[in-house]
Amino acid sequence: MRPDAYAITIILLAATVESGTILLFPIIGEILTERSGILNLGIEGMMIIGALVGFATAFITGQIYWAFFMGMLAGGLASLIHAFISITLRGNQVVSGLALSIFGLGVTNFYGQEFVNLQLAHTVPQVIIPGLSQIPFFGSILFKQDYMVYLSYILVIITWFILFKTKTGIQLRAVGQNAQAADAMGVNVYKVRYFWTFFGGLMAGAGGAYLTLNCAPFWLDGITAGRGWVAIALVIFARWNPPYALIGAYLFGAINALQFQLQSMGTTIPSALLSMQPYFLTFILIIVATLLVKAKHIGVPKELGIPYAREEK
Amino acid sequence: MGEIVLQAKNISKHFPGVLANDHINFDLRKGEIHTLLGENGAGKTTLMNILDGIYYPDEGEIYLNGKKVDIRSPFEATKNGIGMIHQHFMLVDTLTVLENVVLGLESQGFYLDKKNISEKIAEISKNYNLDINPYAKIWQLSVGEQQRVEIIKTLFRGVKILIMDEPTAVLTPQEADSLFKILRRMIKEDKSIIFISHKLDEVMKISDRITVLRKGKLVGTVDKKEINQKELAKMMVGREVLFRLDRNPIRRKGEVLKIEDLETHNDKGIKILKGVNFSIHGGEIFGLAGVSGNGQKELAEVIVGLRRAIAGKVYIKGEEVTNLCPKAITKEGTNYIPPDRLKVGLVPNLSTVENAILRRYDREPISRGIFLNYEEAAKYTRELIKQFNIMVPRENVPVKFLSGGNLQKLILAREIREEPALLIAVHPSRGLDVGATEFIRKKLLEERDQGVAILLISEDLEELLMISDRIGVIYEGEIVGMVDIDSANINEIGLMMAGVHKNPLLKGEENVKV
């Protein structure tokens, strides 16, 4: 490979990871939320709330990490609306989730007015990990990133570990697979569902904040551009297993990065057509996933979307 | 016998429209097997769910070893040494045996020490003869094995009081016997067992004392030694019970259904029928026995067109109907009483009238072009209601509010009125009270006398022996035995159901004397 082609590849792949991280957070969150039996279609809304809160905090205080945390927290708080409706009130989860998405877009549209077209002075700083970043090729892609990206790596491992190796994971999976049995065995179904729905909200908020703090450090209405919906689709692609979320998120990130690269190189392909590619890819991934998940009952949490009440028949 | 360990006083529990428990008193002694006997809907499960903390009583108190307790959840029940094995197992089928055993246990650390846990499970297995692989996923296990997992779960938690809700309903007679051995072993170790059943013979076999419930009320508690089966039946039903149905001699007609080397997949994509062969003649009831999950359900679905056959053929009156759509198969004269009344048999939120006309809404006189003739539909429904003695509050009430017996009568009426050549009935009397059960069985016999070929799929051996003319046994997707009713023997059938005995002489017709 010629040196400049090599360099471009590295830059592209590093951008892939960054762009993929925006999705990786919410996908992981939604995987665990859905594992508990709650379908939260409000990711788009929680992400954009996280994006605005993160951006505004950074803009006002200049504290990037503090801003990330606030964005995350905002997503978490937003998810509690959905948790209350679907767990406590046993409402329709599809309707509640859609409402949350619409709410998120509306609310940020309103409160974001004064930030439109403003830019952040600083984005998330790069943190090079000594040692690991020296690994040829991969080192420059994976370990010359920032703390949020490293956090996402750790989350993939931790959530996988929790799901399959711990007591907490068994409870989570049991609640999503057979809430009645879990209840009969003394697991507090409501508590588990609240907790993991909140966790999903935190993650969606994190994804949104990472978007405005790093990848697109300015504010625009609807800046998440449907990424929340893509995340929901990629949960299916990941078959509710965190490590597979990496593949989906980074594939999406790669297309995104490539599209930006092509645009900046001045291609003749219309930009609208290019921007469509990631969403087109989502469709293909879903089809692939659906074909893969042929032994269907093994993947989908059986209680997904079904409210639980102890004395109901 | 030991002292009283558990006492329930004046327990009452309402559900919308029913008083499921009406001031029930019940006590349990140390080291006894105390049976709770009653028909379906008598309130047995409700009472036990209250002891297990799943339901909270409207009224009444529970005492453990003389101390009043307030059990608010299954978790607290476990802490008090009470464990319950539900009729529908409380197992998470995508988790392993080991994971199910530790689910909900406080004593486990955050990280699961699987090696340590599996050693403990192995010890319990050895002690009680409960052979199981701790790393198997629940969905891979047979029903009998799943029950063992449930027992291990309670032993692992060290329960002193074990409640088993109709544990033998899903077992072969032999499996039931080995369960009884396990239960006897447990009471030797001073555990106490509440055993729920409505099968009188096994109640007489296993119990020390028996408490009878009827329609939510306590009928009484008796010592096993002081009562016989007939008196028990009377206590349970409130009247004399017929143990036999009169049956006319068989008048076999031409062949109606013929199945050749039939194979199909189940929902998990695993081959569940592995070359099934048999045929049924007009005027006979062919009973198919087997433990659930051996392919019965799938067999019925393939015949009526709800599931694709991957190999083999189905003929009705000589015409091949394999993999035709359900409507075409119905046209050939096949009607179906599915195992699940409210999921497959009826549309829960539609009214009695709308459900009654599901087979003929598209035909004159109920159909009038693109319109429905509601008058005709109601007239037809009233006919069915009268003829089959169906109790409906009002014709326009959603059927989900009818009782099980009336739902089943409605389905039976709708299907029989189509004058089928072949009627497939899957668990037609499951969950019904004695009256409705008798009614359904009599109707099936009437249809048989009219010359209809009937495939009766049931897990209730008594039912099969009572009304079938021939009995086939299905095991792991194959017919492993076929006997004429006159030579049928319950033990032999039980062994075939467990896959122990095979009757190699099978290929369709050998056993049929026309």
Ligand SMILES: Nc1ncnc2c1ncn2[C@@H]1O[C@H](COP(=O)(O)OP(=O)(O)O)[C@@H](O)[C@H]1O
């Ligand atoms: N969760 C529930 N909601 C409404 N009705 C119920 C519920 N559980 C039981 N019932 C009703 O209470 C009565 C007793 O039911 P159950 O205790 O299950 O009887 P059994 O176990 O003796 O067959 C039945 O009429 C049943 O329909």
Ligand SMILES: [Mg+2]
């Ligand atoms: Mg019951």
